[in-house]
Amino acid sequence: MRAVAAAAALSVLLVGCSSEETPQAASTPSETPIPSTVGGTVPVPTNTLNTVKPTDAAVPPELPEEATAPPPATAGPLNARNLPAPGTLGAGWKTYVDPGGAEEGFLGNQTWTRRREPHQAAYEALPVGCAGQVPTGSLPVPQYALQGAYRTGDGKPGTALLLRFPDAAKAMAYRTGYHARMAACGSGGDLSVKQLWSEDAAAAAVRRYAGDEAEQFVDVSVVQGSTVALLAAASAAPDTQADWAHGVVQALKAVIDSP
Template identity: 60%
Template sequence: MRSQYASTTRSAAAAAVLVTALLAGCTSAPAAEPSPTPTLNIPSTVGGTVPIPTITPDTAKPTDAAKPPATPDQATAPPPAAAGPVSSQNLPPADKLGSGWKTYVDKGGAEAGWLGNDTWTRERSGHQAAYEALPVGCSGRMPTGSLPIPLHALQATYRTGSDQPATALLLRFADQEQAEQYYTGYEARMTACGTTTDAQLAVEPLWSEQDAAAQVRRYANAGPYAEAVVRQGSTVALLAAQDVEPTAEWAHSVVPVLRSVIDSA
């Protein structure tokens, strides 16, 4: 699932200062007198130096989850197992998601870009997680509207009954309105992705209802993944499982299970 919701870029800015030198005009003089030497007029400055404007780094907090975040620093410590008030208590028990399902401890590592914490859940950057959950590599034209950034993001790893990878992502927003805005924008992008199988990613819609939907992601080099997305209160949950034959019935079955826990305190 886009490497389970993964890729980021960094932008930079530069500034330059231009000092203009003005030459004084020359006037004609009698032939017997030498012409006056041109004078370089330099603006007066304190201490005899040319003033250089102060460049203040952009420290504004990002506000749009639809734009890629800055590349994070290399992880030096394992992430917490909880994301603020969001913890494993907000995730369904494995056996509620399917027969033979179990939690799975992902060890992370240098290639993954994060260090394992010996648990099946880990805190993520809200901006990075919300951005990486969006579809990329589609044949369709994506909507361009902005999306809110969640306050907290928690990722969990499971294994299905057939020992295939599955991932849950919880995005807790400041309020219900922001959660609805992200859910609506997310679904609009999934619908617009297109079903062209020769694209990097194709999305096959399965069904949708009020604040819940299901689709199948088909990657050119992985998958397919059956995916259910649910909005409950101020939380959006995404659950994806790799399967040879993803079914709409499975996605329907996990929606009430997700609803019952994802937005509880």
């Protein structure tokens, strides 16, 4: 999963004064009506953002995810109980309290789970930098997104992202589109993806970034009901973890779509 640094914009409204009036202007009644006041305040023009809800997770959001305060540990109905217990993911796995920071693009909340902006999370999960020609169709935007941080038995980072959609059809459409992009990514680009196995509602792949010291990851995707789960675990030998990924799918299915 990629973490992207967020930035905030501040707008300032400046009000100027007119030049001194001539005697003639002073004696001429004003033709501009004085704005009415409500509650003792004078209405002033304001800049408003687009309030239309995003409909395509394949298109980047207009504004980056806010990082001005620690995010909540829950996201709507999603909470830590919707993420698999570390023991179900492998021997020695533990939850991890990510402190966050400027490079990570979020402030730590002293827990191992954090709410994500749904559009941003769904968009950032898609593969970027592929050598292959990935599909460009639209994807549904989830209602809620929750991310959990782990450490593997080898002390390497692991991340689980839950995306809760309005219904099962939208969840399946996103997972199908995600898998199609991963399968088409190919090798030789900034990101290379090798498929380990694929089923109707789940898949596993190896993700490698260009660079001699870049981490390798095992990626698992699964849909259950109206929820999609994407789990990525850094590994020194990801090509050997196909069987492990099957076990992870079962652990995810058991909890991700619970109320």
